[in-house]
Amino acid sequence: xxxxxxxxxxxxxxxxxxxxxxxxxxxxxxxxxxxxxxxxxxxxxxxxxxxxxxxxxxxxxxxxxxxxxxxxxxxxxxxxxxxxxxxxxxxxxxxxxxxxxxxxxxxxxxxxxxxxxxxxxxxxxxxxx
Numbered sequence: 001x002x003x004x005x006x007x008x009x010x011x012x013x014x015x016x017x018x019x020x021x022x023x024x025x026x027x028x029x030x031x032x033x034x035x036x037x038x039x040x041x042x043x044x045x046x047x048x049x050x051x052x053x054x055x056x057x058x059x060x061x062x063x064x065x066x067x068x069x070x071x072x073x074x075x076x077x078x079x080x081x082x083x084x085x086x087x088x089x090x091x092x093x094x095x096x097x098x099x100x101x102x103x104x105x106x107x108x109x110x111x112x113x114x115x116x117x118x119x120x121x122x123x124x125x126x127x128x129x
Contacts (some may be wrong), residue, residue: 065106069100079107081114086122 062068067081079101082092095110097103 031046065111069103069112071100072096077103078104079110081107081111083114083118085118 065083067079069077069079072078075098077097079095080092082090084090091114093110094112095103095106097106114116
């Protein structure tokens with residue numbers, strides 16, 4: 001039964017391997033066409049590999065305890081931090097800034113201040129994570 005399966009599907013995997021190899025070669029050889037198998041492949045002019053364009057992806061949700069930032073309009077961002085108190089209620093504090101980076105800095109300062117206040121109320125020291 002294995003021989004039947006191999007005889008039926010081997011040609012598909014061979015073609016898939018050839019296609020994948022051609023795609024990789026095109027990237028490495030900077031779009032050199034390998035459709036003609038008798039064509040000699042020219043030497044690469046550059047020794048640097050193909051560089052992929054890297055863009056970091058922001059997660060859709062922030063970690064717990066880091067607040068949230070939202071864009072209000074083209075030139076205004078809002079940072080919000082709303083921790084839960086010991087009685088179960090939440091207190092919300094907001095910061096506003098013209099850029100997202102500036103809002104991140106202001107929000108981090110707000111969180112640090114609020115954690116200090118809550119630690120003082122509980123009679124504990126500041127816990128850094």
